Amino acid sequence: MIISVKEIKKFIICVAISLLTGILSSTIAVLLSQTSFEMQYLQLIKPDFAPPSTVYPIIWPILYILMGISAYIIKSSKKSTQKINDAMFLYYVQLVLNFLWSILFFGLNLRFVAFVDSILLGLVLIAMIYKFYKIDQRASLINIPYLLWIFFVIFLSYFIWILNK
Numbered sequence: 001m002i003i004s005v006k007e008i009k010k011f012i013i014c015v016a017i018s019l020l021t022g023i024l025s026s027t028i029a030v031l032l033s034q035t036s037f038e039m040q041y042l043q044l045i046k047p048d049f050a051p052p053s054t055v056y057p058i059i060w061p062i063l064y065i066l067m068g069i070s071a072y073i074i075k076s077s078k079k080s081t082q083k084i085n086d087a088m089f090l091y092y093v094q095l096v097l098n099f100l101w102s103i104l105f106f107g108l109n110l111r112f113v114a115f116v117d118s119i120l121l122g123l124v125l126i127a128m129i130y131k132f133y134k135i136d137q138r139a140s141l142i143n144i145p146y147l148l149w150i151f152f153v154i155f156l157s158y159f160i161w162i163l164n165k
Contacts, residue, residue: 010075015068018095022064025099032107040106045163050156063146067095073139074132083135090128097121101153111161118154125150 030036038053074087097120105114125147133140 007076011072014072014075015065018064018068018071019061021095021099022060025102029102029107032103033109037106044160047156047159047163050160059149063149066142066146070132070139070142073136073142077135079135083131087128087131087135090124090131094121094124094128097124105157111157111164115154115157115161118150118157122147122150122154
């Protein structure tokens with residue numbers, strides 16, 4: 001199977017959009033707080049199940065790459081344009097909610113609002129995975145690690161908010 005240059009560009013753009021969402025969100029959060037994530041995270045009172053700060057720079061790029069791959073699969077689908085557009089709308093909504101989380105949690109210290117954002121993100125992500133499943137099962141399954149991580153983020157956000165009121 002030969003892959004065209006056009007398809008390679010589409011793939012790179014899909015992955016780059018998701019990766020840049022995370023990079024831009026992190027950059028804005030650090031600029032707003034004028035403190036690194038690691039420093040802020042170390043200063044928080046955290047539940048015992050909270051991972052060390054070194055886990056996040058490993059997990060998030062992997063998840064962003066998986067998001068981008070799933071978006072590429074959906075955009076490359078031969079299904080109806082309306083189905084693809086509906087699914088991609090939810091994809092972009094979850095990217096926006098994901099983008100806002102770091103800014104709310106770290107940049108603005110709005111822990112409760114970040115917790116609510118993570119719940120909304122989880123709900124939109126479930127809907128997105130469902131829409132992706134109807135188009136291409138692979139695209140939905142690729143997002144299962146992301147969904148599991150977001151469930152963890154919801155619980156962690158809640159406990160950090162409670163412990164640091």
